[in-house]
Amino acid sequence: MRVASSVIRRRGGKGYARHLVATFGWHKAAPLPESERIVSVAFRRESDDEHMEPVFEWPIPPGANLVTPRGLRLLGEELAALEAAIAAEADVEARKKLQRRQRYVATRHATAEVQAAPENGVVGVGSAVRYALNGAERAATIVGHDEADPAAGLIAFTAPLGRALMRAEAGDMVAFQGREDAIEILAAVADAKVQA
Known part of the structure; x- marks a missing residue:
């Protein structure tokens, strides 16, 4: 019979573990599989990225991406400027930040729906x-x-x-x-x- 270490902790720690060994001959039991073992955080190798703040992509607004001709031109200009800035940037973190913005702008540029000039007297985009x-x-x-x-x-x-x-x-x-x-x-x- 195997008892998970979480049960041992709930029932009183080491004293309860000794009771289980004496009562059930637990010391003769097969070791727990890797998935059931609890490893102390002190003995675990952590990556450098594990404690970093999560970095999220720029949120894409829901719905259609309606733009004016000027809006499409501005997106294209910003995309070109970001590509040049990324190529010139030496700092890794700054480059990642620029690349996140580039992905957002590239998505908005690719999904843009250019609106024709609206008719006079009716409000529309433009x-x-x-x-x-x-x-x-x-x-x-x-x-x-x-x-x-x-x-x-x-x-x-x-x-x-x-x-x-x-x-x-x-x-x-x-x-x-x-x-x-x-x-x-x-x-x-x-x-x-x-x-x-």
Whole structure:
């Protein structure tokens, strides 16, 4: 009869082990198979990577990867710059970081769906939109996820505001932040800056 060492630990340690040996003649039993042996961490060889923080890939946003022509060009430029930086980088950790970013950008570039210029009057990817939010007039351009820059007025179509504006037409009242008529679409035209 074999008793796993975890049972010995639960039942009182070495004293219980001596009891098992005396009662069952455990010292005559066959040794435990390798899979059932417990090895102290102190006697285990550890790799250098075992205690390092896990490194995760850049998360790919769910859904379609809609981009403007400008967005596709920016992804291509970043990919070329990353390839040059990786070739020039001597530090292994810095190179790994650049390679993770390169894999993300390469995936986004390969899966990009370039959107044609949207028709005037209807909000789409590539539209410059003038709208009134709670009475205050504002402007934004709807772009792809990777080219979004809210400070510059470039809103991703996946952002809450972008989702609210998509497919709306000039004159529409759009629900946003729990209000049915929070946004009024004043104008929507194809933005030439993101179409080049």
